[in-house]
Amino acid sequence: MKQHPLCTDCEQNAGVLDLPVPEGLKREWVALETRRRFLGRSGKVLGWAAMASLFGEAVPRGNASGDTKNGSATPDHDALKLPHFAPKAKRAIYLFMSGGPAQMDLLDYKPNLAALFNKDIPDSVRGSQQLTGMTAGQAHFPIAPSHWGFKRYGQSETWVSDLLPYTARMVDELTIIKSTNTDAINHEPAIMLMNTGNMNAGKPCLGSWLSYGLGSMNDNLPTFIVLQTKVNAKENNQPVSSRLWSSGFLSSEFAGIGLRSGGDPVLYLADPDGVDREVRRKMLDAVEQINKQTLEEIGDPETNARIAQYEMAYRMQASVPELVDLSKEPQSTWDLYGPDAKVPGTFAYNCLLARRMAERGVRFTQVYKRGWDMHDNVTGMMPLLCSETDRACFALVTDLKRRGLLDDTLVIWAGEFGRTVYSQGGLTAANYGRDHHPRCFTTWMTGGGVRPGLTYGETDDYSYNVVKDPVHVRDFNATILHCLGIDHNKFTYKFQGLDQKLTGPTPASVVNGILA
């Protein structure tokens, strides 16, 4: 054995018997190493091994090397022992309403408010809550009842605003949660909390956790895809960027892959003129070799992620054009989604893509729609936003259902917070504004794992505080994980000395009341 150059001990192969201990003791040690002792110890080892196999959980034996053929650095999913239990949903589609939709104008009907028009919201309701800088200086907090009427729909007799005629047709499919609440009052921390379980950037988002934990069902498409809806300049758009689908401390191959809302869905995906598949393959093989050298020299696992992403891009060259080719969609699709769906980048188009991704085994699709941040001109903006989203949401759910995909797909509709019942700025008979409101907001889910036709949780008469069955963002995320077969407490990743998890260190609980 070669001695380490830094070793100052000149004696080679020093063993325990070379230590300065009494000779008698050494003889005793040697005498202890008898055949009988060896056999006895072997017997004990066998006993422990037998006991370990008896008490341990049976785990399918996997190939520990991972799928080396594709150059993927994906963890061994057998070793993660996921899903923890048989899931109701295999995939999820998350319709993210960025900006914070006003719950009392859509699904949280408050009939008493009409009589309180322009009256100040009682202090007892508002309590000691700190408001945003935008309304904290207001002398009055006049109650602004919803401008729109509500009617009951479906067998569940759920109240739905006239703004959502299509959503109204599918209320019996939905699990509406009126008591969702969050800790953050401003967009950035709230949207981070909703997506990653933490207000600060740097944590992996829900999609990355799922991608890491559950793995891919289709090697030719990313496990986690993000679709952004084209910005409508008339709306008040809050920034949405890749930090929301970042993989945080997980390997970057679990980050969401964003498809562009206009032009080529993925830039430079098509090979340039004169470069065919063969040439591209050769180039990638050469790059991979260089990358592997780098990996050996430096040992940064991110290099593995890079190799995997190049390979994914190569496969996406074939799979993405097929994914976004809507020419074979039957007429019934266009009848259902409406004419918007033919325009790339619209919310309806993205919903249709989300359905196509569900068919192709994409684990998690997140569709972002911005513009719900209505600090003023609610009566002007609300019909616009609803016309962009209402029919598409209905079409997506209906389409999944008729194709038999809703049984194992979870669809989630949520923003980052709600809006205040009192008007921001001037309140007139015709118009009002609404500020951010974290204490309660309305979300819905449908599909695999949740009970349809259910309204869960209640808010007070002002849609200001939760009075029954609160669902914190943590609980919301724990419930989503549960539907996908994951126990949020067991699904952890060691980072910075902590067992990190999506729901964070504060205890969270699955909302059993909404489970099917």
Add this chain to the structure above:
Amino acid sequence: MEMKSAGRVFGRFLPTSAATRALWICAAVASAVLLLLPETVRLDGTRHADWLQFVGRFHPLAVHIPIGLIVLVPVLEIAGLFRPVLREAASFVLGLAVAACLGTLVLGYLLAYGSGDTGVTVTRHVWGGIALVIGLMLCLLARSSWSTGAKKYSYPVLLTGVLFALLWTAHQGGTLTHGSAYLTEYMPAPLKRLSLFNNAAAARDANSFYGRQIHPIFDANCVACHGASKMQGGLRLDSYELLMKGGKDGRVVIPGNAQRSVLLERITLPADNKHFMPAEGRPPLKPDEVARIRAWIEQGASPASRTVAGVVIEEQPKEAPPEPVGDYSALMPEIHQMAQSQGAKLLVVSAKPSDGLILNTVDAPANFGDAQLARFQKFASYIVEANLARTSLTDASFETLSRFTHLRALHLEGTAVTGNGLAKLTSLTHLTYLNLSETKVDSAAIVPLTSMRNLRHVYLFDTPAQPATAGDTHTAERSAQ
């Protein structure tokens, strides 16, 4: 039986000196008294004076003293081989054990008599206790001749017998306090399979209102005291026949008359009433449970009827848990190899092998067809879901699929199947989901499927059976009923 064996033992150890003879006579008298105890003071299922129970309830505490002492005896005897002084102690400890055991037996008997406990397990436990006291007394007597070397085997044999009796009696006692499933509930699966404690499920119509709604209430709240192991008041509620038979004081359920049914009366008394059930501070039944029992009795208390008018069960009856599949762990290398060679993957449903595998062809090459599917037959018994959408499968595959007997969900959307031979799938008794969307299947082809009891979701979107039209959102969905 106890008498006979005791007599035989007496015969063998005929005492010699006068002092030992007196001891033998004492022991014989004590044994006789104990053996006659269950006959003279009968456990008749009636409650007796409260103070009996008050004292008796110290039995579960006191019982640990004789257990500890009895176990200590062989320890001391064996240790005595090396340190003779310990052997002296053994005799003393044995004496203590006799006294403690006798005291505990009395406490236990007071408990059973006071609270009116009866039942197989109670009886066994009582007899076990009596046998232990007698056995210990014999040990004590036999020990003196053993220690002098006169009789070599009698004492060790007796002591071993006492230890086994202790084990058995303690187990009966544990069953009384913790229930019979306590030990085996979390037993590792391999042990469980070997276990002799498999309880056969009671035969009852699992689909009747009684089986689905009433029996589970009794099972969860009443059977601990009114069951096979403990039948207080002579009443057992662990089967329909025994429920209708009633208890010591007669019938507890009068079909059609909830007012006069004692059972309903006892569960609807104010919780602080002496006769309120469940007794002993256990939580009362929930209002909807009481309502269900009331309605069931009012409408004839039938064991077979499926519905009871006026009772809306909020909760849907729990679906029977899916049939577990075998453990495929050993096949894992082959499963990975299949994915490489065939393109189609076998994904695990969950970390539990018994949940099965999913055959997933979503990223398989376009030529995945009947021949490729046939290669997965080897894994057929582990596959619970087959996603074969948009493959090159044809009607020829129905034959292969009919052998995937554990299938619960089958995706065939967008394939070339026409429904010819679809009837072969009727052998898939666990199938609940069948997707035939975007195929050429017509309504005539799916007629045979109507005989499949578990099949709940059949999707036929965009087929001749259900042409795609705007706004048409219906699936051919039917309930299991």
